[in-house]
Amino acid sequence: MTALAQLLGVSRGYGGDDNRVEAVRHVNLAVALGEIVGVVGLSGAGKSTLGRLLLGLERPDTGRVLFDGVDLAAVGHRELRTIKRQFQLILQDPFTSLHPSLRVASIIGEPLIVQHMRRLERSAAVHASLERVGLTPVSDYASRFPHELSGGQRQRVAVARALVARPRLVVADEPTSMLDASLRSGILELLSVLRADVGTAIVFITHDLASARCLCDRVVVVSDGRLVADSTPDDLVSNPPNQLVADLVAASEHLIPIQPSQHDQETIP
Amino acid sequence: MTSHPTNVNRRRRDLSPTARVLGGIGVALLGLVIAAAVFAPRLTPYSPRERSGLPYLRPGGSHLLGTNDIGQDLFSQLLHGARVSLTVAAISAAIAVVLGLAVAVLAGYRRGRAESALMGIVDITLAFPFLVLVVVLSTFLGRSVAAMVLVLSSVLWARPARVFRSQVLKVIEYGHMTTAQAMGVSPIRIVGVHLLPRLVPIAVAQIVRVANIAVLIEAALAFLGLGDVGRISWGGMLYFANTHNAVLTDAWLWWIVPPGLALTVTIVGLALLGYAIEEWADPRLVTGAGPVIGRRASARRLASPEVTVTSDTRALVLTDLSVVYRSPHGDVPAVSDVDLDVATGRIVGLVGESGSGKSTLALALLGLHRPPARVVSGQGSIAGHAVALTRRATVEPLRGRAVGFVPQNAMSSLNPAYRVLRQVIEAAEVSGLDDASGRAAEMLERVQIPPARWSAFPHELSGGMRQRVAIAAALVNRPSLLVADEPTSGLDVTTQLTILELLADLNRSLGLGVLLISHDLPMLARVADEIAVMYAGRIVEHGPTRLIIDNPSHPYTRGLLQSFPPLRGPRELRGIPGDPPDLRALPVGCSFAPRCAFVHDRCHTARPELAVVTDNRRVACVLSDAVPELSR
Numbered sequence: 001m002t003a004l005a006q007l008l009g010v011s012r013g014y015g016g017d018d019n020r021v022e023a024v025r026h027v028n029l030a031v032a033l034g035e036i037v038g039v040v041g042l043s044g045a046g047k048s049t050l051g052r053l054l055l056g057l058e059r060p061d062t063g064r065v066l067f068d069g070v071d072l073a074a075v076g077h078r079e080l081r082t083i084k085r086q087f088q089l090i091l092q093d094p095f096t097s098l099h100p101s102l103r104v105a106s107i108i109g110e111p112l113i114v115q116h117m118r119r120l121e122r123s124a125a126v127h128a129s130l131e132r133v134g135l136t137p138v139s140d141y142a143s144r145f146p147h148e149l150s151g152g153q154r155q156r157v158a159v160a161r162a163l164v165a166r167p168r169l170v171v172a173d174e175p176t177s178m179l180d181a182s183l184r185s186g187i188l189e190l191l192s193v194l195r196a197d198v199g200t201a202i203v204f205i206t207h208d209l210a211s212a213r214c215l216c217d218r219v220v221v222v223s224d225g226r227l228v229a230d231s232t233p234d235d236l237v238s239n240p241p242n243q244l245v246a247d248l249v250a251a252s253e254h255l256i257p258i259q260p261s262q263h264d265q266e267t268i269p
Numbered sequence: 270m271t272s273h274p275t276n277v278n279r280r281r282r283d284l285s286p287t288a289r290v291l292g293g294i295g296v297a298l299l300g301l302v303i304a305a306a307v308f309a310p311r312l313t314p315y316s317p318r319e320r321s322g323l324p325y326l327r328p329g330g331s332h333l334l335g336t337n338d339i340g341q342d343l344f345s346q347l348l349h350g351a352r353v354s355l356t357v358a359a360i361s362a363a364i365a366v367v368l369g370l371a372v373a374v375l376a377g378y379r380r381g382r383a384e385s386a387l388m389g390i391v392d393i394t395l396a397f398p399f400l401v402l403v404v405v406l407s408t409f410l411g412r413s414v415a416a417m418v419l420v421l422s423s424v425l426w427a428r429p430a431r432v433f434r435s436q437v438l439k440v441i442e443y444g445h446m447t448t449a450q451a452m453g454v455s456p457i458r459i460v461g462v463h464l465l466p467r468l469v470p471i472a473v474a475q476i477v478r479v480a481n482i483a484v485l486i487e488a489a490l491a492f493l494g495l496g497d498v499g500r501i502s503w504g505g506m507l508y509f510a511n512t513h514n515a516v517l518t519d520a521w522l523w524w525i526v527p528p529g530l531a532l533t534v535t536i537v538g539l540a541l542l543g544y545a546i547e548e549w550a551d552p553r554l555v556t557g558a559g560p561v562i563g564r565r566a567s568a569r570r571l572a573s574p575e576v577t578v579t580s581d582t583r584a585l586v587l588t589d590l591s592v593v594y595r596s597p598h599g600d601v602p603a604v605s606d607v608d609l610d611v612a613t614g615r616i617v618g619l620v621g622e623s624g625s626g627k628s629t630l631a632l633a634l635l636g637l638h639r640p641p642a643r644v645v646s647g648q649g650s651i652a653g654h655a656v657a658l659t660r661r662a663t664v665e666p667l668r669g670r671a672v673g674f675v676p677q678n679a680m681s682s683l684n685p686a687y688r689v690l691r692q693v694i695e696a697a698e699v700s701g702l703d704d705a706s707g708r709a710a711e712m713l714e715r716v717q718i719p720p721a722r723w724s725a726f727p728h729e730l731s732g733g734m735r736q737r738v739a740i741a742a743a744l745v746n747r748p749s750l751l752v753a754d755e756p757t758s759g760l761d762v763t764t765q766l767t768i769l770e771l772l773a774d775l776n777r778s779l780g781l782g783v784l785l786i787s788h789d790l791p792m793l794a795r796v797a798d799e800i801a802v803m804y805a806g807r808i809v810e811h812g813p814t815r816l817i818i819d820n821p822s823h824p825y826t827r828g829l830l831q832s833f834p835p836l837r838g839p840r841e842l843r844g845i846p847g848d849p850p851d852l853r854a855l856p857v858g859c860s861f862a863p864r865c866a867f868v869h870d871r872c873h874t875a876r877p878e879l880a881v882v883t884d885n886r887r888v889a890c891v892l893s894d895a896v897p898e899l900s901r
Contacts (some may be wrong), residue, residue, distance in 0.1 A: 021416055043732065043761045055451045084453030097444030101466050107445075110462075111452050149850065151623065159450075165452060180622045181789040185832045186844035207761035214834035237836060251762040252836050254791030257814075 002029035003066070004201050005024060005054050005169050010063035011225075012049055012213045015043055023049040025225040026063070033168060036195055036202040038233065041222035050222065051171040054102065055087050056080055069170070085115055088162040092174035094154035096148040104130070106140040111165035129160040133190055152183040159190045164262030166198050173205045173255045180216075186210075209252040213237060221245055257264070284548055292545025298538030302531065306351035313345035319503045321345075332580050335523040338513045346501050354535070355501035357414060357487045361421035362480035366472055368422065369429030374468075377437030384752045388434065394427035400489075407490055412497045417490065417597075421483050429475040434466060440467045474546045480540040480807070488532055502530040561750040582653060584750040584782025585634075585672075587610040590647035590658060592626070592633045592806075593641070594852075601627045601852050603642065605806045606880075611750060611782040616773070618797030618814070620829070621784045622849050626806040627786045628677060631754050634784075635674050636664035650747035652866055673743030675753040680735040683727040689738045690723040696742040712741040716771060734763035735773065744775065754786045790829050794818050802826045805860035806852040808879055812886030823886040824855050843900045859891070867892055 007029045013022040023046040031037050031054070041047045052058040053065055056072040065072045067083055075083070088111070091097040099109050105126050127138050132247045133156040135141040146154055155175055162170050172191060177183040188211060195202055206212050212219050213233035221229035221236070221244065229241050240246035283294065287644040314331065315321040318341060326336040372687040376387040388681040402424050408452065410416040446463050454463075490496050491504025494512075498505065510516075571875070590607040591598035611617045621627045632638040633647065636658070647658035652671040656663045668674065676682060690706075693713055697705035711724055716737040727735055736756060738800060743751060757765040773796045776783050787793050793800060794814050801811040802823065808824040818827060823825040828845040835841070847864035856862060862872040871891045879889040 021757060042763055057447065057451055081455065084451060087451050087453065089448045089451035091444040091448060093444055097448055099445040099463060110454065111447065114452060114457075153848075161448075169450075171451070174456055180834045181501070181787075181791070182622055182829050182845060185834060185842040188834060189842045189844060192842075207763075208834075209762070210834045210836040214840045224386040230460050247763055249836070252764040254794070254833055254836060 002032065004033040004133035005031045005203075006064075006066040007050070007053060007060075008064045008066065009055055010053055010065060012053060012058055012060050019090055022225050023061075024053065025190075027227055028224070029220060029227065030171070031201045032196065033201050034199050035218065036191070036204060036216045037119055038219040038241065039069065039203060039205045039222055040209055040219055041211050042207060042248075043220045046205075046225040048173055048220050049206050049225075051089075054169070055089060057089075075239060076170065083141075085111070086168040086172045087167075088165050088167040090155070090158045090162060090170065090172040090175045092178055094146075094151045094158070094178065097159060100146055102145075104135075104144050104146070104149070107146070107157060108161045108164055111161060111167075115165070125164050126160075129164040130184060132163055132193065133160045134229070144189060151179050152186065155183075155187050156177060156190065157260065159187070159194060162200075162229040163194055163197060167200050169207070170194065170200050170202045174207070175204075175256055176211060177207065180196055209233070209248045210254065221248065252263050270526040272645055272716070273281075277563055278639060279483060281870055284545060288545045288824065293540045295541030295543075295545065296460060299542060302351055302538065303355065304536050305348050306355050309345075310350035311628050313342065315345045315346055316340040317345040317349040319345075325518070325520055329340055333802045334527055337509065337524060338515075339518075343506070343523060343527065347503070347531060350501050350503045350506055350528065351531065354504070354532075355415065356482055357417050357421065357502075358480045358483040359660055361418045361425060361483045362476050364422035365479050365483075366429050366476045367427035368426040369431075369475070370433050370465075370468065370472060370562050372426070372430045374464060375432030375439050376466075377441060377589065378456065378460060383789075391427045391430045391434075394424070397424075399424065402494070403490065404495065405488060410423075412495065413884070414497060414500065417487060417496065418488075421486060425482060429479060432471065432475060432769045436468055436471055437464065442465075443777060470546075470549065474543060477539055477546055479538055479541065482691050484535050484539070491875050503532055520528060522525055550775055582613060584613045584615075584650055585609070585784060586649040586850040587634065587647065588649050590633060590649075591645040591649075591703065592629050592638065593645055594642055598853070600643075601899070602806050602855070603852060604633065606714075606802075606879075607647075607806075607808055607809065610810075611784050612778065613749060613782050614647075614780045615725050615798045616785055616789075616796055618793035618800045619784060619791045619803060620788065620793050620800060621803035622788060624849050624852065625803040627803050629787055630803075631674075631752050631784070633658055633674075634664075634754065635662035635668055635672065637668075637674075650864040669696060669743075670746050671748050671749040672750040672752060673742045673746070674777070675736075675751070676737050676754050677754040678759070679739035679756070680727075680732055680759065683735055685727055688724045688726055689718070689730070692727075693738065693745055693868055695746040700746040709741070709745055712745040715744075715775070716741045731764075732760050733767060735769055736760065738767075740771065740775070744779070744781070745778070748781070750782045750784065751786045752786070755788070756785070757787065757789070764791065772796060791833050797894070802829070805852060805855060807860070807895065808887070809861065810887065810891045811879070812884065816884055816886055822882065822886065823861075823890050824860045824892075825866050828864075828866075859889075 004181055007027050010024060010027050011022065012024040013020050015021050027050065039050060040048050050057060056065065059073050068081065072080060072083070105123070107125045109122050109131060112125060125141065130138045130141055134158055135153060149157065176187045179187065191202060191204065193217060194200060204212060204215055216233055219231065219233045220227050220235055223244050229245050231238060236245055237249055240249055320340040322332050322336045324336060324338050324339050324340045326332050328335040332342050334347060335343055337343055344440050356703070371389065372387050376384040379625065397431055405615065406420045406423065406605055407416065410419055431574050446459065446832045449459055449463055487502065488504035488507065491502050492507045494508055496508065496652050497500060506523060506528040510521065515521045515524040524570070532668050550893060587607065587609045590604055592604040600751040607630060609617070609621065629638065629642060633642070633644050638644065640657050644658045649656060651667050654667055654671055656667070677827055686727050690709060693709040694705050697709045718737055722734065723728065735885070753762060756772070760768065761796050767794065772783060772785065776782055785793060785797060797814050799812065800817045802825065803809070804825050810826045817826060818830065831843045832845055845864055848858050858874050858876055863867050865872065877889045879887045882893050
């Protein structure tokens with residue numbers, strides 16, 4: 001497999017000299033077209049920065065970010081925008097990630113405006129994608145504003161926008177973590193529909209190993225800005241290569257009762 | 270994540286009654302002034318410059334407000350003066366706000382050097398002594414109306430620029446800006462579609478505010494003799510009245526008071542309108558809905574006459590709780606006929622999707638519900654104290670003492686200005702018992718916060734740590750019951766696990782009854798002794814955790830269990846089809862019927878009651894015996 005998007009020895013930090021935080025350290029990662037890669041880690045591990053680097057929203061301090069072999073830091077603003085038309089980003093918070101004063105149809109159609117598609121084709125495409133993500137009857141949902149939708153429906157709109165754009169790279173940054181747990185499967189299913197329909201590469205960022213396992217072909221585990229594991233999800237679950245992965249597996253063990261640590265027993269006065 | 274049915278329209282902008290009244294008065298006052306300016310030629314019999322009568326005529330007769338020292342009609346001057354004053358104010362306000370907007374957008378969008386240069390200019394402009402700058406500028410630029418507008422807008426743009434800038438920085442962080450940038454949307458479109466529309470409400474408020482200042486400065490400049498003497502304005506009238514010694518006679522009564530009043534009316538009108546617009550632009554100003562945790566509980570003690578002690582030792586007994594949301598279209602049922610007990614030392618998990626009523630239940634249970642929510646029925650006992658939930662007064666004295674509450678988003682409802690130890694001490698003082706700080710320290714230790722962090726501010730702690738502080742504050746008075754609403758949402762899985770371990774530990778070691786509310790059934794199942802499943806405001810299944818997990822009876826419970834991505838075994842994804850129920854239009858019969866795979870004719874006719882089936886298990890499904898065994 002040839003790499004579509006690639007991080008080569010990438011580091012990225014924030015803050016001044018005295019309080020510098022290295023969010024990403026010397027990361028090498030390649031994502032192929034049509035591949036779904038899970039990026040799993042705890043809060044603050046550097047997962048989101050990694051996604052933003054892949055999309056050219058951040059520039060690396062050192063190392064190179066390539067898309068289709070082109071170094072994103074080496075091209076001009078205009079050219080970078082042209083490359084970005086092949087990208088889509090799906091964010092965690094469905095309450096801020098959709099423009100509050102645009103109707104659903106306009107939100108989904110925005111990437112097509114950027115791609116200069118004509119109005120008629122555009123509305124047909126928007127219609128088809130709403131149908132695909134199950135927001136039917138389409139005419140009802142198309143004219144709604146985001147605040148008239150539930151959180152789950154809003155994330156469906158975000159996926160519909162990604163569908164319609166026919167991107168080559170999608171970064172989905174915790175798309176399910178603010179939704180009801182019971183809606184996770186639905187959104188994960190839609191992401192696999194997205195891959196099947198468009199053949200895009202998807203980078204799926206999550207802290208939930210179980211979700212990553214059900215969606216991804218490959219999972220990398222990030223800790224403190226470094227990649228600490230890179231394998232198939234089932235391999236990670238059955239043979240955790242290090243303590244961090246083992247902890248992640250333990251935390252994702254659904255339904256299994258926890259044994260509370262036996263502290264000093266105390267009776268209520 | 271739970272949203273109440275009333276939240277559907279939360280962006281609809283309703284003004285508070287105060288704002289509506291004040292805004293209305295403002296509009297009326299301004300309307301009066303504007304009408305006077307527009308119809309000035311028709312309302313006045315004389316031209317303002319015409320010597321239409323004798324000097325110093327008293328008001329009355331053909332000269333409503335009398336005449337000045339050269340016999341010009343003052344009523345006519347007053348009305349015509351409004352034209353100049355208002356025009357200058359409106360145009361300079363518009364220019365200043367547009368300029369401020371442009372600078373803010375440019376600075377916010379082009380970060381880096383351009384930003385520091387632009388904001389530097391803003392700061393310098395703001396730092397100059399205001400009136401001195403105006404006087405100097407108008408001396409240089411001359412006295413025409415255009416010059417006046419130029420002077421005013423060049424000093425007034427900087428403050429709106431500051432206000433807009435902070436808003437720009439906020440909007441830039443919004444998700445829809447990032448997604449647009451990620452997909453290569455052009456800067457023009459980003460500014461025009463994603464940024465500017467979100468600044469409009471603030472811009473309107475700023476225009477009113479700046480116009481207000483502009484009216485005053487224009488009058489002040491004219492009064493100082495820096496205005497256009499050939500043009501009649503309110504400030505000009507005051508200038509001539511002053512220089513021609515109106516104050517030495519009683520002519521000031523009709524020469525100085527009317528323009529002064531006109532100015533006052535305009536300024537008050539603009540200020541009132543501005544108040545209403547600002548509230549409209551920022552809906553958060555409508556109600557002071559503060560966080561629950563920071564509120565001081567009432568000083569009533571457990572011994573207050575509202576509290577009756579029963580012999581029931583269960584941590585919670587809840588019978589027949591029903592809560593509705595009042596709406597113009599009738600009452601919307603949020604919680605219906607709920608019976609639920611929590612035995613001492615047990616953890617009961619209450620699971621449901623957004624809008625299922627689980628958070629409403631918790632709030633009603635604690636008497637913390639707010640309008641439009643209303644408790645229709647419900648009684649029971651908390652730690653042996655009888656409560657009637659239709660009367661908040663019966664629950665209030667128990668809050669923070671017999672029952673502790675960790676509200677949704679407790680992490681972010683800690684007071685950012687106080688160190689965590691102080692917040693726990695404050696909670697400890699509610700009980701009226703001695704040694705609040707000692708008990709607070711003990712509880713912080715118990716939730717495993719190292720003493721080194723006790724003096725930290727909430728923002729210096731991780732999400733998991735903050736959640737521990739919230740739990741410590743809820744438990745510091747050693748309640749028998751803890752109600753925790755989504756205590757793990759917003760935390761990563763590993764931190765979730767540590768919080769669950771803490772709750773299980775506290776439950777054991779303190780003999781605490783816990784009502785644990787969450788949308789995450791697999792997570793609940795890790796600590797709960799019993800699970801109650803809520804759907805559309807009703808409990809549809811309730812029983813021992815093991816039974817519910819291994820052999821769910823209600824199709825909804827079954828769907829919930831299957832809808833979680835499994836960590837092992839086949840990689841199947843099966844969501845529950847359909848949307849969560851619309852409480853405003855629940856179907857006749859079973860609320861879950863439209864989404865149910867086992868739906869039956871009977872489901873559409875009668876609502877199944879929650880009935881005990883086997884093994885202490887309650888199920889509300891007509892097919893509770895007929896649902897095939899779930900093979901896991």
